Amino acid sequence: MISSPQARNNVVIRGHGTQPMLFAHGFGCDQTMWRFVAPAFENDYRVVLFDYVGSGKSDWSAYDPQRYATLDGYARDVLEICRELDLRDVIFVGHSVSSMVGILAANEEPERFSDLILIGPSPRYINDADYVGGFERADIEGLLDTMERNYLGWASFLTPIIMKNPERPELTKELEASFCSTDPEIARRFAEATFYADNRTDLPKVRVPSLVLQCSEDAIAPPEVGEYMHRHLRGTTFRVMEATGHCPHMSHPEETIRLMKDYLASRSTEPSPAVSA
């Protein structure tokens, strides 16, 4: 049985606005990671959240190792969701690997997207000649090894702890059911698709205006990568955050929301930015 993209990717729609804002989670988690940021946009936008196949509450039976061997498969999911929901003028918000997924989708169907908001993007994680990605191949193998040991069952990843949060019991329930409950095989393949990818040549092709949020002291996307993005992405607004780490939408949601709103406000007063540059 083939499930619709909406069911397959556990699409959740919230908010009161008309313009869609599509939030794409990063590697290792699912849509719950947007909990601290997405609600701030529900008044003005149609907030669309989803899980990649193999993450969260997606339809795991739809996982196809070939399709998801590269980020193109994930980009296809994004486009299929957009088509099924007939989303137009989409503001795509992608964290980490999803930034590249969004870029691939926007290069495929540029007319569908109005903006790309890219949080901690990196077109390539592994160093290559003069290019500084921040990692060597062996580092990624270290990650895979750590993941493997944890997914084996010693860690409590697969059985999330009930959160002591009596005033918001719905969160507990949600977490129990889904968060990070990932199949080790799928997680490994997603990690390989993410960290062995090289999307540098896709950057100059982007025609959709974008905002890049670069954290200071980001261990995954170091400043050199941010600068590379800035140089090769046309018409981008580049902002270095006070937030450190790689997940500002979780560690520093207020700053993240503020910068996103600033950007969107500047876009609405100035409808066609310098994309032609």
Next chain:
Amino acid sequence: MNDFPLDDAPCGVLTFTDDGHIIAVNATLCRLLGYDRDALSGGHLQKILSPGGRVFYQTHFFPLLKLQEEVEEVYMSLRGQSGDEIPFLVNARRQERNGRSENDCILVRMRQRSHFENELLSAKKAAENANKAKDQFLAALSHELRTPLSPVLMMSTAMELDPALPDEVREQAGIIRHNAELEARLIDDLLDHSRIRHSKLTLVRTTVDVHELLTQTAEIVRSEGTSKRVNILFEKNARDHFVFGDAARIQQVFWNVIKNGVKFTPSGGEVRVVTSNVDGELVVRVTDTGIGIASEALPKIFQAFEQGSLPTGSFGGLGLGLAISRAIVKMHEGRIEAASEGPGRGATFSVALKTIAPPAPSSAPTTPVLAITSRALRLLLVEDHDSTREVLIRILRRAGHQVHGAVNGAEALELLRTAGPFDALISDLGLPDRSGFDLLREIHSTHPALPAIALSGYGMDEDVKRAKDAGFTAHLVKPVPFDQLRALLDQIAASAL
């Protein structure tokens, strides 16, 4: 910092902010990592994480901690001052303190355990690989074993039915056929067992008349009973005898249970098959007057490779029939149970299945019963295995059909041009020059309505599904069950009328 309460605790203690800044660290952790406290305190977590560990921290550890407020038993590899990696088990919890969120961790070094984990991991991988290899081997083996059985079975069937042959020869051909069928059944059981173990068995459910199914099963087992002088009696007492299930699989269950009854019942004994309705269920009880089952053996008889307390093999068979039957019944949300008053006192097997309303009288028969309609068809047969092709041609011709045989896809396409039109295609799936799926696609591009029957050595459910998806009307597993092939051809003949 000197009054750090857990400074010399027998584990590392560490507190850090959401930014990853270390605000407290105990002496034990400093010692384990080879740092002075001053070098760590106020510093960043990055300093003690390996590059891979940093990614893991950002993609898993921190998001989880933030969302769940605590994590337990997380494996993390930390980097000591000398650059070596030290494995730790980490528990962490968030606390609201000093007007901000602080993350408290305890870290237990795991040197020995880490070695064991490595060994376990590689043992697990080796076991998984061996298991995969075993499955592939079983599938390949069964395919190889089936292929030569196919012509044996068909040839012996043809000889058995040939009125021109002396009775004695026909009888001997019958023995060959019977034994070839037994062999095929053993191979099927091995395949089924492996499918069940990997949850790959799928049901094709329709409305099934269990009474009709029992009539058909009776036909199959009758000869076994007769040859052993065991009387098989049927009492169809149930008023509701329709279930929603997979006809072929349910028949397999009855066949297994009745065959078992015959097998373990001495000459002159009896196997009684009685149906009844109990609490909205259809219960089929198979009672024999055989050797019975010891009470301590009862719980084990549904396990694979078990034959009660008997050493496997003393009554023949692999001991898979009941294990497979139980799995099939379970998939139908039913129950299968065994009872016996002890050795020498016979046994009763009962199968309970939920009933459904009988189909409306106008609807088609529920199971493909052998149709009587028969019309000569023009058939294109594609099969690269020489003996199988020749035997099939012989049998099909004897059934009155006109048959053209091809050894590969190219020859089949050529015949389609020169010797057509045909009423149906019968094709092996593994042809030397292309797959049967590709061949059918090519043929359907010019002859879209041509009915097609797939033959293959693999009976995996995915194959059956793939064949259906590719446009095949039906899929038969070798050795080709001639009854089914004839029934399919009769259906094609009837629908073409």
